[in-house]
């Protein structure tokens with residue numbers, strides 16, 4: 001449905017790192033598809049399969065006004081021939097409020113705008129039950145694709161990499177991608193997780209996702225032991241960025257012809273290049289998982305007046 005072989009591995013040429021025997025590879029999941037880009041198809045793939053096997057009409061999911069996940073769900077369902085519904089945070093919004101919502105709507109997604117107080121209930125069992133009564137023919141996927149099926153899809157990212165890799169770097173929003181990657185690590189690999197939210201409890205969130213998928217402590221513990229969290233690269237918090245980060249993204253593009261966004265991947269690449277200054281990375285291979293997010297750049301350019309590339 002979506003061509004995963006588009007996700008090639010690109011090697012960055014950085015002289016100072018070459019000298020230290022460090023290779024930096026990029027897993028180009030951003031090339032999978034324009035809208036269903038990065039980790040989005042990874043998280044949707046098995047949810048779509050489940051939706052079809054349960055003979056549901058479509059997928060219902062949740063997201064904020066600029067959600068990459070909402071747009072990806074709309075685009076994937078449109079392409080596959082499924083219906084889609086997006087429950088959106090904020091009843092002050094409408095389908096023309098921004099480009100992400102306009103595109104969701106053009107792709108046939110029915111948008112339902114919830115008051116913030118109601119949207120907050122999106123993880124509550126009783127709320128989900130009432131949504132499934134209102135929309136019985138829809139497979140419900142949590143915000144950000146954060147469920148077991150999303151994790152299983154993300155596990156496949158590492159399985160496609162034939163190179164011997166020591167370190168894996170990834171952004172954390174809901175932690176679904178990092179959980180999938182942690183499940184796929186071999187005993188010599190370390191996952192370096194960079195949360196893009198301030199004061200985010202990475203290990204707690206990962207534990208909840210694993211537990212929610214039926215795993216017990218004995219299987220969760222060894223996976224989390226291979227995870228390192230860096231909580232100092234959020235640049236002010238979710239959706240926030242600094243002038244310095246924007247300059248970094250621009251400079252990086254000029255050098256490597258690789259586009260990053262200021263909400264997720266820009267923060268992680270910045271973190272990676274900082275963290276691997278440490279001696280312990282000498283003579284190792286590092287891989288950066290490009291989780292996409294480039295669809296949101298136009299909106300940010302409009303708001304900030306800053307041109308990225």
Ligand SMILES: Cc1ncc(COP(=O)(O)O)c(C=O)c1O
Nearest residue numbers: 173174175176177264291292293
């Ligand atoms: C572009 C991009 N990168 C990374 C992430 C974080 O992934 P996760 O929510 O699985 O932690 C997201 C959010 O889903 C995203 O949109």
